[in-house]
Amino acid sequence: MILETKRLILRPWQEADAADLYKYASNPEVGPIAGWPVHTSVENSKEIIKDVLSKPETYAVVLKDTREVVGSIGLMIGKDSNMDLPKAEGEIGYWIGVPFWGQGFIPEAVRELIRRSFEDLKLQKLWCGYFDGNIKSKRVQEKCGFVYHHTEENKPWPLMGDIRTEHITCLPREKWEK
Numbered sequence: 001m002i003l004e005t006k007r008l009i010l011r012p013w014q015e016a017d018a019a020d021l022y023k024y025a026s027n028p029e030v031g032p033i034a035g036w037p038v039h040t041s042v043e044n045s046k047e048i049i050k051d052v053l054s055k056p057e058t059y060a061v062v063l064k065d066t067r068e069v070v071g072s073i074g075l076m077i078g079k080d081s082n083m084d085l086p087k088a089e090g091e092i093g094y095w096i097g098v099p100f101w102g103q104g105f106i107p108e109a110v111r112e113l114i115r116r117s118f119e120d121l122k123l124q125k126l127w128c129g130y131f132d133g134n135i136k137s138k139r140v141q142e143k144c145g146f147v148y149h150h151t152e153e154n155k156p157w158p159l160m161g162d163i164r165t166e167h168i169t170c171l172p173r174e175k176w177e178k
Helices: 015-025 042-051 105-120 135-143 173-177
Strands: 008-011 058-063 069-077 089-096 125-131 147-157 162-172
Touching: 008 105, 015 042, 015 069, 058 105, 069 105, 089 105, 105 125, 105 135, 105 173, 125 135, 135 162, 162 173
Parallel strands: 089 125
Antiparallel strands: 008 058, 058 069, 069 089, 125 162, 147 162
């Protein structure tokens, strides 16, 4: 599945994207605040494409004008989510490389994935989360219509081997349709 917005193409990840992925995922400002370790090599990025980013409804965020992969966005439905959701609900996760922060690319991508979730996949509710201190992610969620639902404190996060506080937001289909 390939999705398009005004400035972006959202398409499945390919192993050939490993160099672009490493370029942005190796920056310590990106992964740790989103809950995943810094990429250590192009080969490491290639493995992550194969093992993590090749899942259904996971997309490379590609700039239309340069065709460069600059981030990732994914929809995890039901039990595939980090929240153990019912099958009519999904969780959206995303990140973008530091040079592209503050340009509205991720809200644009999130809005398209919301549209796909509700119109094409007929989901009833979407969820997002952000860790304490990740104000940029919080702002994306607010801009896209998600509202605060609850906070989970002292949450073990195995990918990083630490304990975190995660704030959970929600967007019901009825609210989006208005």
